[in-house]
Amino acid sequence: MTNGTVDFHPRDMVGGLEKGLAIIEAFDEARPRLSLSEAAEITGLTRAAARRYLLTLTKLGYAEFDGKFFSLSPRILRLGYAYVSSSPLPARLQPSLEQISAITGESSSAAILDGTEIVYIARSATKRIMSIGLGVGTRLPAYCTSLGRVLLGQYDELGLSRYFATAKLERRTPKTQATESLLRAAIAAVRESGYAVNDEELELGLRSLAVPVFDSQGRIVCAINVGVQAARMSLADMPEKLLPPLLKAQDDLRRIV
Structure with missing residues (x-):
């Protein structure tokens, strides 16, 4: 580590985590609900990949699905609260x-x-x-x-x-x-x-x-x-x-x- 930053090699990156966070960040005030196609377009992921990440978030309780649209659930606040509390x-x-x-x-x-x-x-x-x-x-x-x-x-x-x-x-x-x-x-x-x-x-x-x-x-x-x-x-x-x-x-x- 140097000057508060981390030196890393590309092989140290966990691509799945990076893409999962991109899915979370696709939701915002203007887009509180996303279809599978919209999530894929915003993140640059394939529909199949976006579907897997969204379903994983839903399974873990961080997202909700009404049969057509995905939205973040209140559980997602745990991620932000982790910073505030730590x-x-x-x-x-x-x-x-x-x-x-x-x-x-x-x-x-x-x-x-x-x-x-x-x-x-x-x-x-x-x-x-x-x-x-x-x-x-x-x-x-x-x-x-x-x-x-x-x-x-x-x-x-x-x-x-x-x-x-x-x-x-x-x-x-x-x-x-x-x-x-x-x-x-x-x-x-x-x-x-x-x-x-x-x-x-x-x-x-x-x-x-x-x-x-x-x-x-x-x-x-x-x-x-x-x-x-x-x-x-x-x-x-x-x-x-x-x-x-x-x-x-x-x-x-x-x-x-």
Whole structure:
């Protein structure tokens, strides 16, 4: 192992496990139910292979089948809960998020980067500010979120090039910056200022401000933010009102994460 990564030979890979996980990941908010043909198309597996994996998941209780469509069962939450329960990070973040919410009166969240997306690992919610519900396990595109831009700031030029080679950039609102040149400039600005502000790029009516969380070695381990409704706080007021409690939490967490 080097730098937190594992060196392995292709023969060390278990292809069946990789394909089984691909089947699980084929289900999402837009596709909660899949036919056999759809699952095969999404994963690139043959119908016969997709059928075997889906039937195995059903047999083990991780999926359900109604005679036409497959869907994930609640048992699948065990896989996500395994991370939450085994990692000390969410538990260490939660008190700080609750303190931020108490000070600002707004919802506060923490996320990590997973591929081209962020994944929420802890949250203190005071009110619902988005059309979709946010909670632990929610995934959102990194490029158009304040949390994501903070986390992308840790990449060097090669890392960013790899990110943009795989990220699907779309304009989610009229304000979304969705070109590589604009996003590189935005990420550079985050590195310079130490925080990221999102002005209705993910969803109209939603603004947020995020900062990185460092460990004792100065490495970014996650990001934390505060989200507000645009009608309640102007863009100009956000750094003055939201940055102090976030920076206080950033300083406190450096000693314990």
